[in-house]
Amino acid sequence: MSKKQASLLVQGYEVVIGFETHAQLSTNSKIFSRASVAFGAEPNTQACAVDLALPGTLPVMNRGAVERAIQFGLAVGSHVAERSIFARKNYFYPDLPKGYQISQFEIPVVQGGEVSFYLGDEKKTVRLVRAHLEEDAGKSLHEDFHGLSGIDLNRAGTPLLEIVTEPDIRSSAEAVAYAKELHKIVTWIGICDGNMQEGSFRCDANVSVRKPGAPLGTRREIKNLNSFKFMQQAIDFEVRWQIEQIEDGYEIEQATVLFDPDTGETRAMRTKEDAADYRYFPDPDLPPLVIERDWVERVRAEMPELPRAQAERFVADYGLPEYDATTLTQSPAMAAYFEAAAKACGQPKLVSNWVMGEVSRRLNAEERDIAAAPVAAAQLAALIQRIADGTISNNAAKQVMDALWAGEVPAGEPLAQIDALVESKGLKQMNDSGALEAIVDEVLAANEKNVAEYRAGKDKAFNALVGQVMKASKGKANPAQVNEVLKARLG
Template sequence: MPTAKLIRGYEIVIGLENHVQLSTQSKIFSGSSTAFGAAPNTQASPVDLALPGTLPVLNRAAVERAIRFGLAVGAKVAPLSIFARKNYFYPDLPKGYQISQFEIPVVQGGAVEFFVGDVKHKVNLTRAHLEEDAGKSLHEDYDGQSGIDLNRAGTPLLEIVSEPDMRSAAEAAEYAKTLHALVMWLGICDGNMQEGSFRCDVNVSVRKPGEPYGTRREIKNLNSFRFLVDAVNYEVNWQIDEIEDGRKIQQATILYNPDTGETRAMRSKEDSADYRYFPDPDLPPLVIAPEWVERVKSEMPELPAVMAARFVEQDGLPAYDATMMTQSLAFARYYEAARDACGQPKLVANWMMGELARRLNAEGMAVDSEVCIPADKLAWLIRRIADGTISNSGAKQVFEALWHPEGEVFDADQDVDALIESMGLKQLSDTGAIEAILDEVLAANPKSVDEFRAGKDKAFNALVGQAMKATKGKANPALVNELLKKKLG
């Protein structure tokens, strides 16, 4: 693990619990729909409400998604796991208990690897277990009262619990992003954080280096990676202030208010004993035969880590670049299409991590949405950089024109070569023409020539600048450098 960065002399200790809504059509123990946006309480069946005489039946598709995740993170898929009742009272919990897994979860162990900057990190997982979601309390538009919507009650969740291996808000955010991308890559979750499909609970504590873990406080239901970073940073400083003022940290469940940027205590934090777990008498043990695991494994897509390793070996990409190319399945497919079209893997990776990522981030888009530049068109542009037709800076201008095909000057279907020509960005790569210009530059700048031959490297750059000025910036810089070096001996 990389060395932890101290904050005000304290080490941050962070663990995450992520609630991943599984992409099944029906709920985990009933046939009710899991579709988002239905009118309140129209998708809550007698089974979801635990009405007398009803019995839960486990959704096989939810189990298969849990197996898929376990295989992806190198975990043990338990051949036998147990469902338990987690007892607590809350208005939107219709049964008075939640069906979850406690002592024997379906997925045990595993790890997730990711980069923070160009530094590789690894977070170990404790477990991932299946459970049902609760309903939702509504506090708006009810004349000061609260309403209960039980449509979410019984929605299948996979709760993924990490070890407290993270030491900064940035690290926690990158872990969460990697996990988010992985569950979408596997097709087990749609990843829609606004709809609650991927939620983060963050356990935060602080300690002096070498001391035992401090008392943790759990920030609940963060649905934005930016909010995660802001919430953790605020909470860390709050805890340090409390300790420095001589007060003890009390274990608690807390909420983050993005409007104020502050965390606040919601309730004291329960321990497992407070939930009075016991095996659910209505559900038999979940038995997963090896043949079932092997079948799920055979149907899985190539995993991001495996694909990244292939990009390193076959394409010669650095490990960091390869990881960035596999941040989502759509991003990887775009890279492969552009690479195959131009045969320039490193240039494609550079442009995707640079100009393409910058544009996507600025406009809040994903590469699998309506991207303005198809992979084959970006590949054509990169091919023209590689063969010296256009400079890198000129290519950025063409990229901008391609990104906005609705502009007054350029047509969306315009050929890249025609666009380069019409924008006057084609580089001068004629050796004879450049040599003639260099002869004139050398003749006009004898002082710079003498200085270079006297060992002053800056003089060479000055001569290159004069040559580029003489060609109005259109000469191929690499060719100018090469020919100038020859002429200067």
């Protein structure tokens, strides 16, 4: 067994995880009716006769939901079925007024595909089994009802794409990385807003453990994980619990469990059903869904560049490290911001450092998206241009960024704005070699102890001298020139 394989074992057990993710599709209306899907309305104000399953109503397929399923299939390299079937998934629950959920079973619209991502510097790939269209159920409410429960059918009929993986995931960290990549894909192509708090992106993790080489263990499904942090905590607890049960001589029973973030534990909600328990059969009210090839090709022609492809292009075209390219393609807005600045100043690595560092730090502190950054990409490019040509130091550039971020923007084009701020704040870097040499001579004369220590082989003494020169120049000396002149003077 390799070290890498051994690192995936927990107390001698291999962790096996498969994912089912419900992505709410970004349509304005429901999958089989014209009722609104807007979030936050008063209970039962967005449920029409079709959603309520009143007698005589019939479902009508939402074309926009089908198109979003096609987009996803193309994004993950799946086969988009020319013909797929809707089925009735039969079960009783108070928030399911029809007594069944319309879903897809034997022939889903999206078949196969894969999602690739990096875990550290290692590339991982998770195979997809399918992605199928279905309607959401309503919601049971248990608060503010004086000990009673209420039913809100606003969500009933909301269009979902359920994305199912093979059991390819081997750790909680890998599970989170997969979920983040999938989240990035569906939000990048615009088929889902990805809001986990509002239930737009809900993950269920099927977790089991086994000894290496043994058959797959019995799985327990952790339902409705609505944050990446809780996802990792829930899986880690479930893995430990299953191993303890097996080590104590108990068998794992298939079940649906919930994660309690207050206790950090999972708890069983109900025994898990198998597909046969749902008595699937084709829905007689819906004809087969037929997708013509020219429709698929039209959607393909309108697809944006995908994040993984864009990251690979950033590596090839701009010479960025893989880490930088992956980070910069977390959202279309960040990728566009980086690329606009990189093209404007011709310094892609410097731009990458600033976007991932100073710009992201400020945005995070203010909880802003990069699309709302007060400093435009062209202004960042101009600032970096002045760093690259030696006009200002990196520290001085941060002071200019402070001014830009606060809205102190002089008139003119971006480069003129930067130059005006540099001039008004006295931040221009000293590039006069004669003036710098004079400062260095004064520092050396005043710091004979450091000079002697450096000549005795103590490198820290050199750094102290650099600091003294920078202090004497009020931070305006070019650090590279300071090093060069000091070394020349010190022999």
